[in-house]
Amino acid sequence: MNKQVIFEDLGEIEYQEAWDYQTEIFDSIVAEKTSNRKKEVNGIEVSETKNHLIFCEHPHVYTLGKSGKESHLLMNQTELDENKISYHKINRGGDITYHGPGQIVGYPIFDLDNFFTDIHKYLRFIEEAVILTLEEYGIKSGRIDGLTGVWLDMDDRIKSRKICALGVKCSRWVTMHGFAFNVNTDLSLFKNIVPCGIDDKAVTSMQQELGKELNISEVKSKLLVNLANLFDFDIQS
DSSP states (O other), X not given: OXXXXXXXXXXXXXXXXXXXXXXXXXXXXXXXXXXXXXXXXXXXXXXXXXXXXXXXXXXXXXXXXXXXXXXXXXSOHXXXXXXXXXXXXXXXXXOEEEEOTTEEEEEEEOBGGGTOSOHXXXXXXXXXXXXXXXXXXXXXXEEETTEEEEEESTTOTTTOEEEEEEEEEXXXXXXXXXXXXXXXXXXXXXXXXXXXXXXXXXXXXXXHHHTSOOOHHHHHHHHHHHHHHHHTOEEEO
């Protein structure tokens, strides 16, 4: 099992460009696994599959998962164009969400055969890395039964609010897409959608909770360490 993860911080990048890039990596890992199966049948030594982790930020964009409802986008194309917001229907799970500056978007492209073949455990580990990162800033967070992501005031049905959303694709135990963690995010952009299809809960950010802008590079560093510790991987730049 390969416990090395190739890490890249792409900075701010257009959504389509990042999607194309992670798809290229995803497809190459799946192809390698397919080739390895053929090698095994013929008694040939197999090669190790790689794991990648991408951090980035996107210009304003709404993305709709394959199980989402288009009605959860509350803007028409003219309004999107006027506000310079792009919109993509994509192949992850989940409903609609927003990505934008000040938000850490993470794309783990892992071969889970290198770690554990349990997609629920995979999601919980990502959530836990965010929970631990928030704890380092004095923000208590957790989970809500039946809902993915990381929440604040998770035990209060009225006050609960989401700070990190998850939406993934997994094929042959290879993952893509990932999470969106609100650090210094402009929360007003969430008013144009029904976030994740949930209309009775608010969205928040670290900046909103702490009343100050955060050093996003510092948050990324802490989050990366927590992910590495939980998944027990070595970071390869």
